[in-house]
Amino acid sequence: MGLETVSLGDTGTKVSEIAFGTWRFGRENDDGAVEIGEKRAHELLDAYADAGGNFIDTADMYGDGESERYIGNWLADRDREDFVIASKIYWPTRKDDPNGRGLSRKHLRRQMNLILDRLGTEYIDLLYIHRWDDETPADEFMRTLDGFVRDGKVNYIGTSTLEPNAWKVVKANEMEYEPFRLAQPRYNLVNREIESNYLPMCEDYGIGLIPWSPLAGGFLTGKYSRDEEPPVGTRGATDQQFRNSYLTDENFDVLEEVEAVAEDIDTTPAKVSLAWLLKHDAVTAPIVGARTVEQLEENIDATEISLTDEQFERLANAK
Numbered sequence: 001m002g003l004e005t006v007s008l009g010d011t012g013t014k015v016s017e018i019a020f021g022t023w024r025f026g027r028e029n030d031d032g033a034v035e036i037g038e039k040r041a042h043e044l045l046d047a048y049a050d051a052g053g054n055f056i057d058t059a060d061m062y063g064d065g066e067s068e069r070y071i072g073n074w075l076a077d078r079d080r081e082d083f084v085i086a087s088k089i090y091w092p093t094r095k096d097d098p099n100g101r102g103l104s105r106k107h108l109r110r111q112m113n114l115i116l117d118r119l120g121t122e123y124i125d126l127l128y129i130h131r132w133d134d135e136t137p138a139d140e141f142m143r144t145l146d147g148f149v150r151d152g153k154v155n156y157i158g159t160s161t162l163e164p165n166a167w168k169v170v171k172a173n174e175m176e177y178e179p180f181r182l183a184q185p186r187y188n189l190v191n192r193e194i195e196s197n198y199l200p201m202c203e204d205y206g207i208g209l210i211p212w213s214p215l216a217g218g219f220l221t222g223k224y225s226r227d228e229e230p231p232v233g234t235r236g237a238t239d240q241q242f243r244n245s246y247l248t249d250e251n252f253d254v255l256e257e258v259e260a261v262a263e264d265i266d267t268t269p270a271k272v273s274l275a276w277l278l279k280h281d282a283v284t285a286p287i288v289g290a291r292t293v294e295q296l297e298e299n300i301d302a303t304e305i306s307l308t309d310e311q312f313e314r315l316a317n318a319k
Contacts, residue, residue, distance in 0.1 A: 008208060009209075011156060015054060015084045016054050018055075018286060018299065019056070020290075024289060026062065038070045044293060056071060056084070068118035073120075075119065085119060086158075087128070090130030091130055102135060104136050112127075125156065127158070142175050150178075157180055158183060158210070160184035160212070161183070164194050183198075183202050184209075184211070185211060187283075188215065189319065190220065190251045203282050208284035210287060215274070216273075220269055226252040258272050261315060271299075271302040274286060274299060278305075
């Protein structure tokens, strides 16, 4: 079964129901090894496109720009119009340059040109601010982003965030510029912080949700157990912050409910967790990442899972 298309939030553009995230492309780990080189990146993009995928997510700082370059080289052999490309700007990209980060007009314009050059395209479909910049007046960056849309460099703008603040988005959207039409917060069955006010804000203002970390950094795949040490080589075994954030009794209560639903319908916890987001009325398309084609195909297979309303609520109420 191929990926179906959905509306990109409250816009006329159609995207795949699952987006493909490329944050590992060109990324060096602590040992200096590249997690996903260009050859494997192209294999993953091929597999995604073969499944009917058209929604590719990247950022100017992924792999220090290598992610965008890999994608651009891959697009060179294809019809650019077949794909919806999203990128982001905020994080530092120039060492020791005080203007090499944030959302100032200077940084936004420089990075916008670099993004287009690396991707080998005249425009991108969606540009996110990668984080909010409290040091730059919102009027400055909203005016600059609006200019990108007017110049044809960007079709839509969005906001990506770790600590959602609904009133900032609403206030920015009340300015007489192109508004944020998409939001990319962290959202999954154990990270539910957006449900208090950010999610209702998005629903009320017609802002589409493109959640990142839909599997909670791998916690919701079922690889961890409450009373056992994390498997060797996993984030839970090597990252103390991950252990503190995810390997908690409260989260294991949720995971055990996910595993129970997975057993009921004879599938995996990862597919159930993604299926919950796919069934969520407010969600446009969750972003999945993968190291291998097999992992990507398993994530895409989640679209074949149909949760009942009772199962959806059972999972929603697990936390």
